[in-house]
Amino acid sequence: MSGFLTEKAADKYWQDMESDVRNNRYVDPKAGMILFEEYANLWYASLDLEPTTMTNYRYYLEHHILPFFSGRSLAAIAQSREEIDGWERDLMRVDGYAARTARDARVTLATCLGAAIPHRIQFNPAVKEKARGRRGLRRVEQIRAQQKTKDVLTPLEVVLFGERVAALTGQDDDLVRELLYAFSAVRWGEALALGPRYLTEDGRLNIEEKLYELSGHFYRGIPKDGSIRKIDLPPLLLGLLAELKPRRCTCKKRLPRPGDPAWCQGGEYLFLGPYNGHPRRSNFGRAAIRPAADGWFPEEGGKNPRPRMPVMVDLSQGWPGVPVVPWPAVEDGLPWVPPRLAERSRGRKTLPADTPLAVWLPFRKIEEESKGTKVSTHLLRHTASTWNAEDRIPDIMRDERMGHRSADEGRAQAEMRDHYTHATELMRADVVQTLQQRLETALMQRAELERLWAEEGIPRRSTVPLMNKLLEPFRAATLTSVSTPLIPRLGGRRSLRRASGRASNAG
Incomplete structure (x- = not known):
């Protein structure tokens, strides 16, 4: 018995199989019988x-x-889309992993199974269908995603954010790097890879490498998606970069092994940490980015656990103040205990009893349950692209600065645009002019804020030396009005108690 009821059915099956073979769609039933772990090892x-x-x-x-x-x-796995959906949900609900971890695990599975098409399986069950799920939830997710893309910083907020970061680290270089992220759209690792020869002959930022962190070590590689490019910068930012002195990192020489990346063996870089090591993204985020953005030091676990604490600063020398030893905020239902201002702590200087202390407020508030803000280094890259759109910069220039290619989007119209449109010197001049105006206006607004802070008794100077130097030519100018939610809370011990209480409620 052939298994077919009629000769016509058998003929149709034969023609279908022949068509699949001719169009590279034929799947050998035996090829899919391989165990998943064996196939995953072959794929990896x-x-x-x-x-x-x-x-x-x-x-x-x-x-x-x-x-x-x-x-x-x-x-068998290729026939279990519903099971894969349940596995992803269980990673969050049962195993307690974050939604990001569960989503990335599914993306990895989808990438792995996608390579098995069409020679082992016919379709990928791990790829999510766009029209599945409750319509209301999908719409809410879309609206939240749209709102998220609109949440970018103003030039003044970028300046204030970079000033806070530099105040926390004690390095002027960090202020320059945060400005560079917003006014050039470079990625985190691309900025860290900049060395002495960071400029081209025509005075543009040369992005040829990116610094990657892997298992506690750093190696140099090409930028993401091979996005080697040259970026035009405003003259003021170029001047700041020119004043930076490259330093040699502390990376030690390592004997290369087969398959190893190009490990950093020690070289000169523009942006290093206080002890000449490369900033680690996670550590730098906890020590500088999150406190500068949120006004709170994040909670830490491990051997030396520490609760979430507000950033306290001494305003006697100016804004944004000199960070002092963190002290826990007031907790609901518990008596407030003042910090030991008259005692030494961890080698820091003794603070007089009348020290004007304040706590930083967060830049942007989002959902209460998130206990944070959307401000981050990566947001500065979104900010850079949005500014270019506001300034009517041509798409070809925006793609060039971001390191993107419209062809990756699969849009034939965009591919044609990139084929026939070229970046000109006039376009580059427009980018430089608009960014220079944004930076100068932000510094003028920052200088004007000092007039408001002076009424609260804060000296008209910045505790970040580089910012103090930048503001000198702008302090003589006058603006009609500047509005900001970032005016600090002043006072000694009594005011600190009120400020800490407000900070605990703001979290």
Whole structure:
């Protein structure tokens, strides 16, 4: 018995199989019987990606994917879309992982199964269907996503944010780097990779490498998606970069092994930490970015746990103040205990009893349950692109500065635009002029804020030396009005108690 009821049915099946073979759609039933763990090992070994990407894939495979799908054939997994949906939900609800972790694990699974099409399986069950789920929830997610893209900083907020970061780290270089993120749209690792030869012959920022962090070490590689480019900068920012003195990092020489990336063996860089090490994104975020954005030091666990505490500063020398030893905020229902201002702590100087202390307010508030703000280094990159759109900068120039290619979007019209449109010197001059105006206006507004703060008794100077120097030519200018929610709270111990209480309620 052939298994077909009629000769016509058999003929149709034969024609379909022949068409699948001719169009490279034929799937051998035996090819899908391979165990998933065997196929995952074959797939992973065939990849040639950045070491950081390879490490992420390996983590999700070993910790989230293989423990659940091992022992089953590839063909069996290809028929279980609903099971994959449940697995992703259980990672959050049962195992307690964050939604981002569960989503990235599913994306890794989808990437792995996608490589098996069409020779082992016919379709990818891990790819989410766009029209699934409750319509109301999808609409809410879309609205929130749209609102998120609109939440960018003004030039004044970028200046104030960078000033806070520099006040926390004690390095003028960090102020320059935060300004660079917003006024050039470079990525985190691209800025860290800048060395002595960071400018081209025509005075543009030369982005050729990116610094990657992997397993506690750093290596140099090409920028994301190969986005090597040259970026025009406003003259004021170029002058700040020219004043930076490159320093040699503390990376030690390592014996290269087969397959190792180009480890940093010690070189000169524009942006290093206080002890000449490369800033680590997670550590720098906890020590500087989050406190500067939120006005709070985040909670820390581990061997030396520390509760979430507001950023306290001494305003006797100017704004944004000199950070002092953190002290826990007032908790509801508990008596307030003042900080030990008359005692030494961790080598810091003794503070007089009449020291004018204040706490920083957060830049932007979002949902109460998030306990934070949307301000981050990556947001400055979104800010840079949005500013260019507001200034009517041509798309070809925006893509060039961001390191994007419209062809990646699969839009034929955009591909044609990039083919026939070219960046001209006039376009570059417009970018430089608009960014220079934004930076100068922000510094003028920052100088005008000092007039308001002087009424509260704050000296008219910045505690960040570089900012103090930048504001000198703008202090003589006058603006009619400047509005900001970032005016500090002043006072000694009694005012500190009120400020700490407000800060605890603002979290």
